[in-house]
Amino acid sequence: MKSVIYHAFSQKEAKEFDVQLPGAQQAEAFVKAFLKRSLPHMSQQAREDHLQRKAVVLEYSARRKRKEKKKKSKGLSARQRRELRLFDIKPEQQSYNLFLPLHELWKQYIRDLCGGLKPDTQPQMIQAKLLKADLHGALVSVTKSKCPSYVGVTGILLQETKHVFKIITKEDRLKVIPKLNCVFTVEIDGFISYIYGSKFQLRSSERSAKKFKAKGTFDL
DSSP, X not given: OOOOOOOOOOHHHHHHTTOOOHHHHHHXXXXXXXXXXXXXXXXXXXXXXXXXXXXXXXXXXXXXOOOOOOOOOOOOOHHHHHHXXXXXXXXXXXXXXXXXXXXXXXXXXXXHHTTOOOTTSOHHHHHHHHHHSOOTTOXXXXXXXXXXXXXXXXXXXXXXXXXXXXEEOTTSOXXXXXXXXXXXXXXXXXXXEEEEGGGOOSOTTTGGGOOOOOXXXXXX
């Protein structure tokens, strides 16, 4: 009986002795083609040298999704709002009694803001809170002004801008009072606070971050 000895060839020996399985050449050709496609920037020699030295991390070129820029809807500018007269109070709405519920809501808002208004509550604390509070609905009076016709005007504050107060009086008249050169008083539950309009020329939304310094009286 003839003895048969099986010998395993390494890849190098198989190439030297030209001993390859029928599918080996096809597999080798596939691998070379695959590497060429995966590493297109390298030459054939460079790829072979690279394979001998270290493992190869094949590149994967994923298609990047284009991010569509979302168009932000631009709101109306201040000039456009003025031209459209969006904040104008119509004549049929200029009624003092119509805004009395707003005044009652404002008073409750201030009471909650100050933690309750009691007889022993410090007026300085109320003054500091009012300077940063929303005044829409407050009962406002003009006590001093360089324009005598403004003095004595009293009513519910309906609108506040950077430079003016719009007040509805008991006579159902809408008054536009400039802050400049005017002193206003705000009354709630017997407490009276003073607002010097020349130092108060801010939008209501800007006052919360404003630091007001306690000073004496101001000249108009």
